Every structure is written in structure tokens, then in C-alpha cells.
Amino acid sequence: MTLTQDNQVSSPLAPGIRPAEKLTTEALVAKFGAQPQTARASYCRSGQWxxxxxxxxxxxxxxxxxxxxxxxxxxxxxxxxxxxGIDAHMARKAADKAARLAKMDPVAKAKNLSAARPAATDEVLTTAWRDL
Known part of the structure; x- marks a missing residue:
């Protein structure tokens, strides 16, 4: 497979055998006037864009x-x-995260899990200001 100048992927196959043409993320978003991270983030979150x-x-x-x-x-x-396919994508993401967490040391795991939850500090500060 090779990447052409317009960011399309081509494959040197026998004449008459033409796979479906594919676009890179950059070529795709250029057609819609979006940023590459938009499509990547959407795929990461929902399995599609x-x-x-x-x-x-x-x-x-x-x-x-x-x-x-x-x-x-x-x-x-x-x-x-x-x-x-979307369910399989989301299950694979969950399994990958579980595998990463299993490999982490306890301190890093605690930091990773606390970053995923909303911080209670804003609530504590708001309550503290109301008590003044």
C-alpha cells in the first residue's frame, strides 16, 4: 500500500482487482472542513464519525x-x-483500559481513577464560601 499526494491509499494489485478506495483521516476532514482530531475523538468516543x-x-x-x-x-x-461493530469497539476499549490499569502500580492507578471522577474540591470550596 502507498499513500498518494492527495492522502488516498492505493494498493498495487493485479489489473481488474481494485479494492475500495480509502481516505486518511486528514483527507476525510479536509472534505468536511473539520480538524483531524474531531474525527479521531468521535471515533474514540462512539465508534463512528x-x-x-x-x-x-x-x-x-x-x-x-x-x-x-x-x-x-x-x-x-x-x-x-x-x-x-460499535459494541465490539466499546468492549475492546473497556478491556484495553482494564488491562492498562492492571499493569499500573497502585499510586498511578489511584491517580488515573481519581482523574476520571469529578473532583469534590469545587463542592467543598463552594460550601466553605457559603459558611463564611
Missing amino acids: MGLVPIKLPNGRLLWDAAEVETLIAGQPAKTPDPA
Whole structure:
């Protein structure tokens, strides 16, 4: 596979065999006037961006189906993401987080878990000011 100048991925296969063209995240968001992190964050949080579900490469890069992007730009709805695929994505994320937490030392684990919860300090400070 090679990356062309317009950030499309091409694969040198036998003539007549043409895989679906894929776009990098940068090429995708350029078509919509968004920032790359917007699509990445949405994929991370919900498993899709605007109804588009990418392929995740082993190196972590995301490739998006060019035909689906063109369909969406043309004003037609994107294919509905497969709920089983989205559920699998979210389960994989949860398992990855659990595995990371299991490997952490107790101090780092406590910091990581406390960062995920809202800090009670704002509530304590507000209550302290009311008591004055």
C-alpha cells in the first residue's frame, strides 16, 4: 500500500482487482472542513464519525471508505453503522483500559481513577464560601 499526494491509499494489485478506495483521516476532514482530531475523538468516543466507521490499521491509523464519504457529501445518509461493530469497539476499549490499569502500580492507578471522577474540591470550596 502507498499513500498518494492527495492522502488516498492505493494498493498495487493485479489489473481488474481494485479494492475500495480509502481516505486518511486528514483527507476525510479536509472534505468536511473539520480538524483531524474531531474525527479521531468521535471515533474514540462512539465508534463512528457522522455515520462513517473507519478501518483501524495495526499501526493505529484510521482509513475511511471514500465511497461512503462521497455519498454523505452528496446529501444522502451514510450507511447505518453496525451496532454489533460499535459494541465490539466499546468492549475492546473497556478491556484495553482494564488491562492498562492492571499493569499500573497502585499510586498511578489511584491517580488515573481519581482523574476520571469529578473532583469534590469545587463542592467543598463552594460550601466553605457559603459558611463564611
